[in-house]
Amino acid sequence: xxxxxxxxxxxxxxxxxxxxxxxGVSGLTVTEVKGFGRQKGHTELYxxxxxxxxxxxxxxxxxxxxxxxxxxxxxxxxxxAKTGKIGDGKIFVxxxxxxxxIRTGETDQAAI
Numbered sequence: 035x036x037x038x039x040x041x042x043x044x045x046x047x048x049x050x051x052x053x054x055x056x057x058g059v060s061g062l063t064v065t066e067v068k069g070f071g072r073q074k075g076h077t078e079l080y081x082x083x084x085x086x087x088x089x090x091x092x093x094x095x096x097x098x099x100x101x102x103x104x105x106x107x108x109x110x111x112x113x114x115a116k117t118g119k120i121g122d123g124k125i126f127v128x129x130x131x132x133x134x135x136i137r138t139g140e141t142d143q144a145a146i
Contacts, residue, residue, distance in 0.1 A: 059099065068091055
């Protein structure tokens with residue numbers, strides 16, 4: 035099993051959720067996060083004063099899937115989240131050792 039963590043722009047969340055749903059992903063976790071990459075934030079003007087926004091709002095989407103679905107899932111996220119502009123985000127893939135469903139005690143594939 036693999037965990038896919040995608041950091042995306044907030045306004046792309048619904049499109050990513052729909053794309054993952056269309057490929058059969060039954061559950062996901064979404065967290066509002068802040069951060070920056072190469073873009074290093076940006077400058078904004080508020081009431082005539084200029085200030086720097088270092089940490090930009092992003093959304094972190096996490097899903098756990100079978101090993102065979104990794105490439106399809108990555109492709110779905112990229113197609114749904116891509117704007118072609120700086121700050122589109124990143125996708126991280128990590129191995130998952132074990133999954134346990136708390137309510138039933140099911141483990142691994144049955145718990146996904």
